[in-house]
Structures are given as structure tokens and as C-alpha cells.
Amino acid sequence: MNILLELLMTLFKVFSALFWASVHFFIPPPQKSVKGEIILITGGGSGIGRLLAQRLAKLGATIVIWDINKEGNEETARLITENGGKAHAYICDISNNSEISVCSETVKREVGCVSMLINNAGIVSGKKFIDTTEKDIVKTFEVNTFAHVWAAKAFLPDMIKNQHGHIVNIVSSAGYIGVNGLSDYCASKFASVGLTECLDLELHFAGHDYINTTLVCPYYIDTGMFAGCQTRFPWLLPILDSDYAADRIMLAILTNQKQLCIPRIIYFLVMLKTIVPASASPYVHRFMGGDKLMANFVGRQGNKKTN
Numbered sequence: 564m565n566i567l568l569e570l571l572m573t574l575f576k577v578f579s580a581l582f583w584a585s586v587h588f589f590i591p592p593p594q595k596s597v598k599g600e601i602i603l604i605t606g607g608g609s610g611i612g613r614l615l616a617q618r619l620a621k622l623g624a625t626i627v628i629w630d631i632n633k634e635g636n637e638e639t640a641r642l643i644t645e646n647g648g649k650a651h652a653y654i655c656d657i658s659n660n661s662e663i664s665v666c667s668e669t670v671k672r673e674v675g676c677v678s679m680l681i682n683n684a685g686i687v688s689g690k691k692f693i694d695t696t697e698k699d700i701v702k703t704f705e706v707n708t709f710a711h712v713w714a715a716k717a718f719l720p721d722m723i724k725n726q727h728g729h730i731v732n733i734v735s736s737a738g739y740i741g742v743n744g745l746s747d748y749c750a751s752k753f754a755s756v757g758l759t760e761c762l763d764l765e766l767h768f769a770g771h772d773y774i775n776t777t778l779v780c781p782y783y784i785d786t787g788m789f790a791g792c793q794t795r796f797p798w799l800l801p802i803l804d805s806d807y808a809a810d811r812i813m814l815a816i817l818t819n820q821k822q823l824c825i826p827r828i829i830y831f832l833v834m835l836k837t838i839v840p841a842s843a844s845p846y847v848h849r850f851m852g853g854d855k856l857m858a859n860f861v862g863r864q865g866n867k868k869t870n
């Protein structure tokens with residue numbers, strides 16, 4: 564094809580995407596149905612995973628939950644079935660590739676083909692780089708990054724065969740912007756951002772556009788995972804309410820949104836990062852309170868709240 568024509572067509576696609584993004588800012592696009600879908604959520608035993616599981620079950624999906632927390636897992640399944648929904652809870656340590664392999668075969672046999680995978684489980688050590696042990700770092704990557712890879716590898720072939728599927732990776736704004744005191748977590752989340760972007764491109768160029776991907780990058784949420792963390796300007800960068808975050812993620816999933824950052828200012832901060840010279844970055848971080856963000860972190864060890 565003539566290169567000029569190709570350029571014009573590309574520009575047309577870019578501008579029409581911008582046009583529709585502006586329209587959808589005011590009028591959300593239609594939502595898809597998840598009735599009858601089999602949706603697997605890792606880390607569904609608490610926090611965001613549980614809230615998504617309850618919401619998706621209410622819409623008629625069959626929910627499969629994987630978690631290492633037996634009590635939390637059973638509680639999520641109970642909350643769903645008590646409300647007339649369908650849930651299957653499995654103990655699965657997703658930091659272990661062979662356990663993912665065994666659990667995925669069990670799910671295929673006992674429940675059926677998973678049509679939506681929500682990679683949600685995550686952990687944080689909350690330690691400074693100098694204090695992180697090899698075990699901390701490896702575990703963080705196993706849960707926050709490698710599990711996304713192995714779970715996608717386990718379920719993607721069926722999605723391709725059935726020409727239908729959706730992979731949702733719950734990552735973090737810390738997958739775009741480095742945070743003082745979160746080196747292992749940020750590195751694992753940056754990797755997952757890259758994985759999701761590449762996977763989406765590969766699916767597109769292989770002609771598998773019927774499989775959607777959604778990359779979710781929230782700021783801190785009040786689930787307890789980051790208990791103790793403080794934000795300097797709560798009116799600008801609030802600690803998100805977990806129900807609000809779950810509602811926004813649901814909307815992104817149901818409208819096949821490719822990427823969601825919450826709150827919206829994260830989009831601007833990511834752009835700012837690419838414009839401001841790297842030498843000035845620590846001053847912007849300090850002003851935004853990024854130097855002390857993790858100062859009072861206690862995490863799940865100090866806060867047993869579960870949603």
C-alpha cells in the first residue's frame with residue numbers, strides 16, 4: 564500500500580479513537596453481558612477480588628476463585644451462593660507454576676472453559692530495596708508477575724479455540740510510576756504492564772481481536788493491603804474507596820476498556836513523567852508526598868480488615 568495512504572488511514576484511526584474516547588467520557592459505551600460466562604479470579608478471598616466476584620456473580624457469571632486463604636475463599640463463595648450466584652472456590656498458591664497447572668486442569672474438568680481470567684492476587688513486602696531479601700523479591704515476582712503469565716498460558720488456548728475471551732490484569736499505578744520504598748512491588752508491576760501491552764498487541768496482530776485485554780492501574784485502595792500509607796493531597800490523590808474502585812473496574816471490564824487508571828489524574832502524572840527531565844523527578848515526587856508515602860506502612864500484618 565502507498566505509504567501516504569497508509570499514514571492517512573493510521574491518522575484516521577487515531578483521530579476516530581480520540582473522538583470516541585471523548586464521547587465515552589460523557590456517555591459510557593454499551594456494557595456486555597457476562598451471563599453464563601465462567602470467570603476465574605485469583606486472590607478472590609478478599610479485597611478487590613472479592614468485590615469483583617460478588618458483582619460479576621450478580622450479573623449471572625459463574626465465578627471460580629483461587630486463593631491461598633481458605634477462610635477468605637470460602638467466605639467469598641458463601642457470600643455469592645447466599646445471594647443466588649454460582650461460585651467454586653479452590654485453594655491455589657499462584658506463586659507456584661505447577662500448582663497453577665494442576666488447578667487450571669481441575670477447573671476445566673469440574674467447571675468448564677474459563678472465558679474471562681482476572682489476574683488480581685497481589686502481595687507487597689513494603690521494604691526498602693536494601694532490606695528486601697531474595698525470598699521477598701522472588702515471591703513478589705512470582706505472585707505479581709509470573710502468575711499472570713502462567714494463568715494466561717493455561718487459559719488462552721481455550722479462548723482462542725472458542726474465539727471468545729477476556730484477560731484482565733489488575734496491576735497498579737506503581738506499574739507506571741516508581742515509588743520510594745516499593746522497588747520489588749514496582750518492578751513486578753512494571754513487568755505486568757509490559758506483559759499486558761504486549762499480549763494485547765500479539766492478540767491483535769494474530770487476528771484474535773475477539774479476545775479483550777484490560778489493564779487496571781489504580782492508586783492506593785483502602786482494602787488493607789497498603790494500610791498505614793498516607794497521601795499528601797487526598798483531594799487530588801485520594802486513597803480510593805474499595806467499592807468505588809470495584810465499580811470503576813467493573814465498568815472497564817464490561818465495556819472492554821483496554822486500560823483503566825484511577826483516579827484519572829494518574830494518566831496526567833504518567834504523561835508528566837515522560838516530559839519532566841529525570842533529574843527533576845525526585846523534586847516532583849517530594850512535592851507530591853512520594854518520599855513519605857510508605858513511611859507508616861503496616862500492610863496486612865498490621866490491619867486484618869477484609870472486604
Ligand SMILES: NC(=O)c1ccc[n+]([C@@H]2O[C@H](COP(=O)([O-])OP(=O)(O)OC[C@H]3O[C@@H](n4cnc5c(N)ncnc54)[C@H](O)[C@@H]3O)[C@@H](O)[C@H]2O)c1
Pocket residue numbers: 605606607608609610611612629630631632635655656657658683684685686706733734735736780781782783784785786787788789863
Ligand atoms: N490495595 C491497594 O492499595 C492496591 C492499589 C493498586 C493495586 N492493587 C492491586 O490490586 C490487587 C488486589 O489487591 P487488594 O488490595 O484487593 O489486596 P488483598 O490483600 O485484599 O487481596 C489479595 C488477595 O490475594 C491473595 N493471594 C496472595 N498471595 C497469593 C498466592 N500466592 N496465591 C493465591 N492467592 C494469593 C490473598 O490471600 C488475598 O486474598 C493486587 O494485585 C494489588 O497489587 C492494590
